[in-house]
Amino acid sequence: MSMIDYIRDRARYYNCPVCGRNLRACEVRMLNHLEDRFTVQVTCAACKVSFVVVLAIQGSGVEAMLEADEELEIGEVFSATPVRAGSEPIEADEILDLHLLLKDFEGSLDELLKAPNRSR
Secondary structure: OOHHHHHHHHHOOOEOOOOOOEOOOOEEEEEEEEOOEEEEEEEOOOOOOEEEEEEEOOOOOHHHHHHHOOOOOOOOOOOOOOOOOOOOOOOHHHHHHHHHHHHOOOOOHHHHHHOOOOOO
């Protein structure tokens, strides 16, 4: 069984965060793999919404599954910055700062990205 097959098999225990339906028949695409962390794109079979999940999978069978996945070209689908080893997780204060920044913003995403730096 490959890692993708394993993740797809485990998805049956979860529901889509948008429509609430079971993810049993979802599409799973490997985006990145770094040590025991796997970044995958999951697409709900029911509502077709796609979301990105970072999984930390540990166990003795992981190496065997990775060998089955050697032919996968990881990272070509997702162009954002990959998860780096040793990077710090996002802290609650950072989320609150972002919320405060966006709270009163009125405009498009393009306007937000072109907005001047509002650092303190």
